[in-house]
Amino acid sequence: MAASTLVAVGGKGSNPKTALYVGGLEETVNDATLHAAFLPFGEIKEVNIPLDHATGTHRGFGFVEYEEKEDAAAAIDNMHNAELFGRVLKVNYAQPMKIKGGDKGWSHLPVWADTDRYIEEMDAENELSAYDKEQQKLKAKEAAGKEGAEEPAAPAAAAAASEAS
The missing domain is CATH 3.30.70.330 (RRM (RNA recognition motif) domain)
Structure with a gap:
């Protein structure tokens, strides 16, 4: 059996x-x-x-x-x-x-039940976006600063090369 x-x-x-x-x-x-x-x-x-x-x-x-x-x-x-x-x-x-939202799922919850978590996620996403933009601006300033520093050095090197010849 x-x-x-x-x-x-x-x-x-x-x-x-x-x-x-x-x-x-x-x-x-x-x-x-x-x-x-x-x-x-x-x-x-x-x-x-x-x-x-x-x-x-x-x-x-x-x-x-x-x-x-x-x-x-x-x-x-x-x-x-x-x-x-x-x-x-x-x-x-x-x-x-099993629908999103745990054992009972979202179908058992009111529409607004997940609002707090959604708002927190959106705030975190906005903060991250602002941080990324800020980092890009800093990198752009650094790149511009390096280019500006290299330009005067280049004519000086050219002048030194012409004096040597």
Whole structure:
């Protein structure tokens, strides 16, 4: 008998141990096909195959959420590395959605929540820009000073060379 799959991290859905990621889907697989393939392992709460907005087709993966965590574990045990429409599936627990802004993401924060950090970054960027401009002006003055110092020395060297001949 195969050992049951252990869960170490949370996942997508209302109960993280019931939501599965299914990767390696063939392009003709749809929600109904995926539902039918995973139905033998238990009561399915939801099936979702995200679509690519540009092409209107799915991106080769989907999510299946079970009512019971034991059913999800059985589906992983039986369907991981199984074949569906000639493609080998990768099935494991779904990871939580990670959008910028930490575990909850920006979608859970008000629009103004990141304003302070943005203002600090802009101030630092402006200070850096001002510092760079100041450094460029100093380098330009130094370069002009060196050119001015070399010019008088050049006629003196030319005069010394003409006296020697």
